[in-house]
Amino acid sequence: MSARDMVHPPRLRTVTQGSVFNHAKCQDFSSSVLGLFISARCDLAQQKQERFIYVPLVRAADWLDYYVFPKLFSEHHTSLLNALKTTLTQNKHCPSSIDTFGAERCASLLDGKALAQYQKKLSELEAITKMIQSGIYDKSALSSKTIKSKTDDLVSNKIEGAFFIDEIIDYQNGETRLGPYVAVLSEPSSIPRHIALEIADGLDHEHIIESRLSYGCIEAKRGEMSYVLCNVRSPYIELALQKFSALYSRIGVEDPSTELKNRIAKEAAL
Structure with missing residues (x-):
């Protein structure tokens, strides 16, 4: 090295x-x-x-273990949760059902291949949740590409x-x-x-x-x-x-509006 x-x-x-x-x-x-x-x-x-x-x-x-990995696992948790909601949406169910009833109960809305896919992601989500709660992380749960980034x-x-x-x-x-x-x-x-x-x-x-x-x-x-x-x-x-x-020395200012960004993008494309 x-x-x-x-x-x-x-x-x-x-x-x-x-x-x-x-x-x-x-x-x-x-x-x-x-x-x-x-x-x-x-x-x-x-x-x-x-x-x-x-x-x-x-x-x-030590710095990576304290500052970076907790954030990476939190992001992975969010990604898995969104994947479950996407599965519900693709099968014509309301994704917000997870927020209301919990991810585990929503598995009963599915069957067949969709259920198998959902349960696999649910199992991963439960494992990541336990890691976040305990503060003990299995880094193999993250992709090497994510860590290297x-x-x-x-x-x-x-x-x-x-x-x-x-x-x-x-x-x-x-x-x-x-x-x-x-x-x-x-x-x-x-x-x-x-x-x-x-x-x-x-x-x-x-x-x-x-x-x-x-x-x-x-x-x-x-x-x-x-x-x-x-x-x-x-x-x-x-x-x-x-x-x-x-x-x-950072100075906080108001963010430009989405409308302004869209208008400038359209004008630039002309």
């Missing part, structure tokens, strides 16, 4: 825009969470601010609120390759300047545990340290910042 060269070794005892550190805290994830500094370079270099901004980095597989969008950085990094490398630990990570741009957090500087020097978690100061941005563990693993290269860090800025 060929990974893009998106990170490089960090400068000694320095944090800058694009620096990646370990043991960061994240609202939705607890293991293997890293942090990506996104504050302006001048703020970090000149220590202008009392607090710096970072976004969490989580393993790509989403992973392709992620790797190509087409998903709003996320920035994909091909591979994080821990240059302070024998250039250990940690695999692909995703920056959760929708969850910026602040980190006090003194903690950022301690991370640049190598922050011993024993100090955190014994300290009376708050280190709420660090997931402290005995025997561990927080330090800068690598820096995200230019222009990738700028691309991440562009996506971050776009996420928070």
Whole structure:
């Protein structure tokens, strides 16, 4: 597998825009969470601010499991339900009967081939419903094409609120390759300047545990340290910042009417 060269070794005892550190805290994830500094370079270099901004980095597989697969299964559930309604419609029954009486009872309206087709989809629907309710998903229930469509969008950085990094490398630990990570741009957090500087020097978690100061941005563990693993290269860090800025600078306006869209389409076709 060929990974893009998106990170490089960090400068000694320095944090800058694009620096990646370990043991960061994240609202939705607890293991293997890293942090990506996104504050302006001048703020970090000149220590202008009392607090710096970072976004969490989580393993790509974890991000997909948490954010993407629940949505894919919900969409699949809707697709199966629509397929059942289509079967009813094709056999001259009201599709809204499913909403009123439930999909299982509506099977009694059918017979023969239509019933067999309906029952097959109904069985799939019941299985997907159980997965959604339990939060435990059998990914084989989804087509590989459906999954690849989403992973392709992620790797190509087409998903709003996320920035994909091909591979994080821990240059302070024998250039250990940690695999692909995703920056959760929708969850910026602040980190006090003194903690950022301690991370640049190598922050011993024993100090955190014994300290009376708050280190709420660090997931402290005995025997561990927080330090800068690598820096995200230019222009990738700028691309991440562009996506971050776009996420928070959106302006909501009224959608154009369907009538206007139709009229413009007709005029364009003349």
